[in-house]
Amino acid sequence: MAHSEWTRREFLRRTAAVGAVAVGGPTLLSACQSTGGGQNTLDAARSSGTIRIGIANEQPYGFADSSGNVTGEAPEVARAVFRGMGINNVQNSVVTFDQLIPALNARQYDVVSAGMFITPQRCSAALFSNPDYTALSALLVPRGNPQQVNNFTDVAQKNVKLAVLSGAVEKGYATSAGVPEGNISTLDTQDSMLRSVIDGRVYAAALTDISLQWLVRQNPGAAVEVTQSFQPTENGQPVISAGGFVFRPGDEPLRDAFNQQLGSLHQSGDWVRIAEPFGFSAANVPQPDVTTQRLCST
Known part of the structure; x- marks a missing residue:
């Protein structure tokens, strides 16, 4: 994943522990x-x-x-x-x-x-x-997807702003597709990504299709939708x-x-x-x- 060797997606982070509890004393x-x-x-x-x-x-x-x-x-x-x-x-x-x-x-x-x-x-x-x-990748976009942005190449070609999660693989996928660093916002939570798309601070947010489809189901009133799933590429090669x-x-x-x-x-x-x-x-x-x-x- 892009910036940290250990992170993947860091949304809904909590430092409180459940059961045996967390990082520790x-x-x-x-x-x-x-x-x-x-x-x-x-x-x-x-x-x-x-x-x-x-x-x-x-x-x-x-x-x-x-x-x-x-x-x-x-x-x-x-x-x-x-x-x-x-x-x-x-x-x-x-x-x-x-x-x-x-x-x-x-x-x-x-x-x-x-x-x-x-x-x-x-x-x-x-x-x-x-x-x-x-899992495949997908984008969270405004309902109706007026810019018709369906993958990272579209994000680059249409020069729209994109949200990714801190340290997550999606930033690497985006930059490999030609998205300028200045068009990428790195956020810490799923909720922040959702709000950024709803408020128009970014046009799209990138995660796995499973994550984004779950997010939309949990927020049925939000004026957003998930694009069709796609396989990302990095350095021109499909990523599994x-x-x-x-x-x-x-x-x-x-x-x-x-x-x-x-x-x-x-x-x-x-x-x-x-x-x-x-x-x-x-x-x-x-x-x-x-x-x-x-x-x-x-």
């Missing part, structure tokens, strides 16, 4: 530095029946609902995977997206469950599961955007056991049942040629 950190008894993370989780996940409070990937319950595609898939591994107690920590991998490696939790895109930069600092889902779960280097046993159960969910159709309420469909199940090895090396 010394009490949490010291409590999490040992799995106990010399066990690896997988064995410790199976022994205790408990695993700790980190989320970024980003809808619809992983967030706290109005009742404070953690939900979203990634936490719900993670719970199903861990149940299949005999681990039934999932504790949650909320951090900002750019702190997900640093906090993971500081042992504040065991798995990032936040829909994080698999990129070479991130692969150099952490282990990724097999791809959990794939796929998200996964993230593990610490050295936790290969946990990652491998997780992959086995995740594959079963994909193959059985249970993944679609779990993810559908959050705007995902069978079209988001990764194709066999979309592999972590490929995404980490491109």
Whole structure:
């Protein structure tokens, strides 16, 4: 992703924690530095029946609902995977997206469950599961799309202003398509992006199609719409955007056991049942040629 090696989309950021709570004070950190008894993370989780996940409070990937319950595609898939591994107690920590991998490696939790895109930069600092889902890009535009802007090339050619999220991949896609830096506003939240389009401060806002379609459903009165989904390009090459779960280097046993159960969910159709309420469909199940090895090396 464009400016930070760790961030993807940082909307709906909260620093408050849910469950095991977030970035941390010394009490949490010291409590999490040992799995106990010399066990690896997988064995410790199976022994205790408990695993700790980190989320970024980003809808619809992983967030706290109005009742404070953690939900979203990634936490719900993670719970199903861990149940299949005999681990039934999932504790949650909320951090900002750019702190997900640093906090993971500081042992504040065991798995990032936040829909994080698999990129070479991130692969150099952490282990990724097999791809959990794939997604296309889209633009949020005024209702009716009077400028007929449907992709990043249109943004560049029609010289309109664009909003992206801080540190997110979309800025790189935009500049690669020829959008001038001066036409790009970097914002911190989904709500700020929505307001910027409604108020006319920018013409369009860029995110995954899943994110933007969810945003419009949550704001039915807003005079905006989502363009048709498209595959972005970077340096003239199509980009495959796929998200996964993230593990610490050295936790290969946990990652491998997780992959086995995740594959079963994909193959059985249970993944679609779990993810559908959050705007995902069978079209988001990764194709066999979309592999972590490929995404980490491109």
